[in-house]
Amino acid sequence: MSQTTDTDMSLLTRKLRAETSGGRAAGYCWLEHPDGKARCTRQPHTGSEHIDYYTGRPSLTSVKGVEWTE
Numbered sequence: 001m002s003q004t005t006d007t008d009m010s011l012l013t014r015k016l017r018a019e020t021s022g023g024r025a026a027g028y029c030w031l032e033h034p035d036g037k038a039r040c041t042r043q044p045h046t047g048s049e050h051i052d053y054y055t056g057r058p059s060l061t062s063v064k065g066v067e068w069t070e
């Protein structure tokens with residue numbers, strides 16, 4: 001008697017989409033940095049190495065900014 005209904009699933013899906021909107025739609029991994037200061041802008045990937053190519057670059061000519069593993 002505890003089967004998940006279609007309605008429950010769609011509510012969960014909508015909640016998840018709301019939390020990951022924007023970057024995910026643009027084709028990014030979009031995992032949030034533990035400090036909340038960056039989001040992974042690699043394409044969706046496996047593995048634990050995440051990179052934000054746009055946030056935290058030491059200079060405008062730097063190729064990438066924040067890197068972390070999670």
Ligand SMILES: [Zn+2]
Pocket residue numbers: 029030031040041042045049050051
């Ligand atoms: Zn990532």
